[in-house]
Amino acid sequence: LQRVEQTFEVALLYGVRKFGEYNHEVLLVDATNPNRQQTSSFKFYVWQHYGLDCGRYEWNPEFNQYFAIAPPLFAALKAINADTGLAAGQKFIIAHEWLGMPVVFAAQLTEPGQWRTVFYAHEMATARLLIEGHGGHDTRFYNALFKAKEWGLNLEALFGNQDDFFKHAILKQASRCDTIFAVGDLVVEELRFLGGPVSQANIDLVYNGVPAAAIMLPEKLESKRRLQKYCENLLGYVPDHVFTHVTRLVLSKSLWRDLRVMEHLDGLLHQAGKRAVLFILSTSVPGGRRPEWVYAWEEQYGWPVGHRGDNGDLLDLEVSFFFEGIEPFNQRARASRAVLVNQFGWSRDQCGQRMPAEMEFMDIRKGSDLEFGQSIYEPFGIAQVEPLSFGALCCVSNVCGCVGFVDRAAGGLRNAPNVVVADYTTLPSGYWLGSPYDALSIDRGVRDWIESTNSAAVAQTVFDRLPRESQQSETLLLQGQEIARRMSWEVVVSDYLLPGLRKVG
Structure with missing residues (x-):
């Protein structure tokens, strides 16, 4: 050498x-x-x-x-x-x-x-x-x-x-x-x-x-209890459902689509007398913030519920996502709130005093009822379907590569109720493309229109599949674990x- x-x-x-x-x-x-x-x-x-x-x-x-x-x-x-x-x-x-x-x-x-x-x-x-x-x-x-x-x-x-x-x-x-x-x-x-x-x-x-973990329902419910307690500490209520999105904060992850679905889902939850929280764990700073800064922001203005863009708290894409997305959503929502935790880590020492002392990173994976992942470009998307074996619903866009694997592993998406596929590429009836060059005229306005329309159906599907009782949670857990086993690295090899x-x- x-x-x-x-x-x-x-x-x-x-x-x-x-x-x-x-x-x-x-x-x-x-x-x-x-x-x-x-x-x-x-x-x-x-x-x-x-x-x-x-x-x-x-x-x-x-x-x-x-x-x-x-x-x-x-x-x-x-x-x-x-x-x-x-x-x-x-x-x-x-x-x-x-x-x-x-x-x-x-x-x-x-x-x-x-x-x-x-x-x-x-x-x-x-x-x-x-x-x-x-x-x-x-x-x-x-x-x-x-x-x-x-x-x-x-x-x-x-x-x-x-x-x-x-x-x-x-x-x-x-x-x-x-x-x-x-x-x-x-x-x-x-x-x-x-x-x-x-x-x-x-x-x-x-x-x-895809990781294929084997946990029992009590372990999942304990993780969910910790997430519910964190929500109570932050927002003053105990949510019936906990939603999550753990991802890098980059354009391709299209975090705004989470809020589009949440806008419709919030109305359905309100009508049913239920409440939810969406924890978005994502940051533009790969190494995260210094814990002492987080503790100070928590004390000064209630981080991570509140944020500022002039002191090193919000940076890059975090700024527009919070002020143009999360904050307006929270002002309108009646049955849910979105919380941006722009920190690397998921524990009290990294995320402030209001996070339960017993909280561990895997709690946000194990305790989630729904993981979002509606990317605009996602060749596969391991993170989107990691919570499968923990009994969570996984809401992914139809361009995510993992959808094909789920389809094969389950013998058809109809056999995978754990996975909700959001379709933002199929054009509405009457929108005719005479040639591929016509498709080049599809701009943000057209995409926004399709997203706002199609996200309503996604929200309804999510709402219908959310577990209401322990037996439904147990069923989702067992189904998710079976699908994940058929998508394991051993199967891939x-x-x-x-x-x-x-x-x-």
Whole structure:
């Protein structure tokens, strides 16, 4: 390894880490200041053999980082004899997204034909870019995609050339691998939509796995009691139902859709004489806030019920979401409230004195009656369905990749009452698309109209399926655990990953 470090002027860290019963070798590469000649030569070879113009993207530090890492990483694999005694059909490089493709290039250029290579698409970066970058979001993009499929058009024919986006240029090289895995059904469609060789490549579905926990109803109810007590401490009432959304605070998670559903759900709860709370655990600051700040804000203005945007409390997307979404909703709502806990962690030491002392992070997963996750772009969505095995309803959008896996695991969505699928892409009756170009005119106004209309049906379905008594909670718990078992990592490996590898082994 020292010779690799000297040749490429990088630092390597080698170690062994145990996962379950097995030890795995781990290699880390620090390419902060790599040998420029080695990196430039590698980029030249990539251009020469694959036609990827690396010089066009050298302004981008992320692009440079992964191209600097790849040659020493592959050389380090050889140095630790990772492939000793293995034939070509027994050696695999699985490229996680575009980030792994430079390692595939390094292997193919250094040892042609000696490694089986897999491109594992955990998203389609160009699709994410187009969805997040336009106000029509998923409503626009997926209607355009499926109409373009009818017309035999690819992405660039409809949206124009995207090669200025380096991830798009690398994505088009995925067909250089022996096979492609996709983490969700729509990711398969998105990859086909790229056109060119990728549209004709072999693509296998290999979903993400879902944790399959085994808990009993009393344990769930104890977690729910803690959440109810927290609501009482914050808002002065004990809710009948506890709703949650645990997520990163980024555009793709479309947190505003939670409030659209809640607006309708609030009326149904009020008519039934029930109350609810929605805890949204999400922050723009990955490391969270300093606990002493949180304690001070709690004392000064009632954080996390109240927030301020001028003192380090609310930042970035949190500002508009609270002041334009949560606060107006809370002013209008009669039977529910939404609380934004913009902190990393879920315990008293991180979230203030009003959180019960016995509260743990898993309580917000185990005690929830409903987990929201209505993303505009979600290749799979593990977090959305994690609470399945805890007996929660999971309200997800129809563009979430996990929906396809639930459908297969349950033998049809009709057999999965735990999962409520919100459809914000199907256009209303009378909205006719003559061509895929018509779909490009779907803007924020159209999407807002569809969301406001369709969210009413989602709210009604949620309301109808919420448990009213212990027996209903027990049924949801057992059904959720059975579905989660059929979506476990063990199932993913045995039924999806290994059969896909055998095809090219």
